[in-house]
Amino acid sequence: MSTASTSTPKPKNWQDFERQIETLAQCWLRDPNAQGNARQGQPQNGVDVYGRREKAGWVGLQCKQKFENVERRAKLTPLAG
Numbered sequence: 001m002s003t004a005s006t007s008t009p010k011p012k013n014w015q016d017f018e019r020q021i022e023t024l025a026q027c028w029l030r031d032p033n034a035q036g037n038a039r040q041g042q043p044q045n046g047v048d049v050y051g052r053r054e055k056a057g058w059v060g061l062q063c064k065q066k067f068e069n070v071e072r073r074a075k076l077t078p079l080a081g
Contacts, residue, residue: 029053
């Protein structure tokens with residue numbers, strides 16, 4: 001089974017979603033210290049979860065509340081710096 005054919009239910013709230021992304025980041029980055037960035041209402045410069053990837057340095061993830069058709073995929077581009 002490919003991940004393209006996998007779907008998960010929509011979380012009940014954004015906090016659950018950010019916690020799920022935090023866990024995903026810990027696995028994907030192989031960084032058990034990847035964590036959420038700040039608390040609600042604090043400035044975070046668009047970064048919701050961050051961690052460190054070996055050899056690549058810091059990685060920031062942004063969680064967006066989108067309810068568009070999942071077939072429409074936007075291309076992501078890395079930030080310079």
